[in-house]
Amino acid sequence: MTTNADLLSRRQVAVVRGVGHTTPLSASRARNAELWDVEGKRYVDFAGGIAVVNTGHCHPKIIAAVQEQMIRFTHTCFQVVMYEPYIALAERLNAMAPIPGPLKSVFFTTGAEATENAVKIARAATGRTGVIAFTGGFHGRTIMASALTGKVVPYKKGLGPAMPEVWHVPFPTVQNGVSPEDALKYLDFIFKADADPSRIAAIIIEPVQGEGGFHQVPSVLMRALRRVCDEHGIVLIADEVQTGFGRTGKMFAMEHYDVGPDLICVAKSLAGGFPLSGVIGKAPIMDAADPGGLGGTYAGNPLACAAALAVLDVFEEERLLDRAEVIGQRLRTRLERVQGRNDLLPIADVRGPGAMVAFDIVKDSVSGEPDAAATKRVVQRAYESGLILLSCGTNANTIRILVPLTAEDAIVDEGLEILEQALAA
CATH class of the missing domain: 3.40.640.10 (Type I PLP-dependent aspartate aminotransferase-like (Major domain))
Incomplete structure (x- = not known):
């Protein structure tokens, strides 16, 4: 069986190092807001190919349209x-x-x-x-x-x-x-x-x-x-x-x-x-x-x-503009609750319109000093636990959420649960 480690090793030999990678994972298949790696492990996708699959992975209507055009x-x-x-x-x-x-x-x-x-x-x-x-x-x-x-x-x-x-x-x-x-x-x-x-x-x-x-x-x-x-x-x-x-x-x-x-x-x-x-x-x-x-x-x-x-x-x-507002509110409500907990890494400034939601990881809630190292650890903990997550920001301490707008509530909640665990202090 091909493994993530096998493909990462091959990548390092064949692909330039100037192309970065957030995780060491290799995709096998994906559907809506879920992705499976080559080892068969399932992930909730909060990255969406960096905001590319707002309509989810492999939406059947989109695939059908491409197949019809491909024949022509x-x-x-x-x-x-x-x-x-x-x-x-x-x-x-x-x-x-x-x-x-x-x-x-x-x-x-x-x-x-x-x-x-x-x-x-x-x-x-x-x-x-x-x-x-x-x-x-x-x-x-x-x-x-x-x-x-x-x-x-x-x-x-x-x-x-x-x-x-x-x-x-x-x-x-x-x-x-x-x-x-x-x-x-x-x-x-x-x-x-x-x-x-x-x-x-x-x-x-x-x-x-x-x-x-x-x-x-x-x-x-x-x-x-x-x-x-x-x-x-x-x-x-x-x-x-x-x-x-x-x-x-x-x-x-x-x-x-x-x-x-x-x-x-x-x-x-x-x-x-x-x-x-x-x-x-x-x-x-x-x-x-x-x-x-x-x-x-x-x-x-x-x-x-x-x-x-x-x-x-x-x-x-599918009224995805309305869905973006629903998902965004769901994300912000959960993250604002997380922000008030002292058993998790301190986070600040939950923000973003619609479902373009982000927050900062800081060293303490008083100074608000950015914590880039902790942010990197959270991204790693997340994918190890089954959540694909992205960071960003001028201080490299922002977690951004780009879950597909077609994601079901249960998938969004599952991803938030994993994110909360990754924020454990």
């Missing part, structure tokens, strides 16, 4: 011979996105491609080159996307100089002692010291930071960014790669605000486990790039587009 054809390259699933998906997303005015969409394969192409589109539309992002933000691992990412280790360390003309504003969180007013003041410093607003093509921000620790952008900041962008002709880009498609209780996290962006980057749960990403935006901005300036050989693959159309159907038919 698997690839033509949309730039060579177009196909209806790509066009139909663009039409549906254009009708759904919380952006005013006529919209257009373009599809790619990865989240990094989405953020990078959003910057390209903004540059084409404005004739400018500068970009402003935020500390703690994660926008991908390509050269431009990693330049946008507001965290050095592990995304930039030792990988050479970043792309020029990218500036970072401190993201407002209580933990980092930064207020929305501080962030706006720093943005003004950039405009005065480094780059006139007339040089800035785009401001990119995650409505809720993913890798940065599940911190939501305060409404006052989002409104201010919209005003700044309108005043100076800057394109506002919402990176919804991790928040998108129901995780926050809204189809798009930007629906929590009374202002909209110019462009939205999407990926992850868009296609229920099949590689697909995209940019949705105002038609005049989206059309700024010349023909051939956007696209890719595998961009908008027909199998992935068919899966995405099925994902949107599942959201409607």
Whole structure:
């Protein structure tokens, strides 16, 4: 029998060490919110492939849609011979996105491609080159996307100089002692010291930071960014790669605000486990790039587009936005009870909209000092006990929960029970 240890040994010989791994497990099969490793052990999945399977592993409707498309054809390259699933998906997303005015969409394969192409589109539309992002933000691992990412280790360390003309504003969180007013003041410093607003093509921000620790952008900041962008002709880009498609209780996290962006980057749960990403935006901005300036050989693959159309159907038919709120409330209620116990590791700041829930592990409840070492131990204890769990955060002390929105209450409760045991002091 193949074991996890066997495959880990083979991995270490054959696969570069630059690709990290949270657990030493190797998957054999998965269904909804459960996963089995190659040794037959069952796990509750609170990671969801890093927010990719909001509709659960192997949802039968999505699998059926892909199988039907597979029989027809698997690839033509949309730039060579177009196909209806790509066009139909663009039409549906254009009708759904919380952006005013006529919209257009373009599809790619990865989240990094989405953020990078959003910057390209903004540059084409404005004739400018500068970009402003935020500390703690994660926008991908390509050269431009990693330049946008507001965290050095592990995304930039030792990988050479970043792309020029990218500036970072401190993201407002209580933990980092930064207020929305501080962030706006720093943005003004950039405009005065480094780059006139007339040089800035785009401001990119995650409505809720993913890798940065599940911190939501305060409404006052989002409104201010919209005003700044309108005043100076800057394109506002919402990176919804991790928040998108129901995780926050809204189809798009930007629906929590009374202002909209110019462009939205999407990926992850868009296609229920099949590689697909995209940019949705105002038609005049989206059309700024010349023909051939956007696209890719595998961009908008027909199998992935068919899966995405099925994902949107599942959201409607199973009312997954409502389910996200129910799951989120269930998670927060249990974690808030845990927070008050002194026989468990101290945790703080249970947070997150919808089912995008996180909390911090701290050394003590008085100082609130981050405890990254304890967080790492909790993740290890969890998978040893049958729960796949992820950490994140600028201080590496945040536990995030990304259980599929299709998970039954009993599975959610089982995962929370294991998490509680992993927090034992």
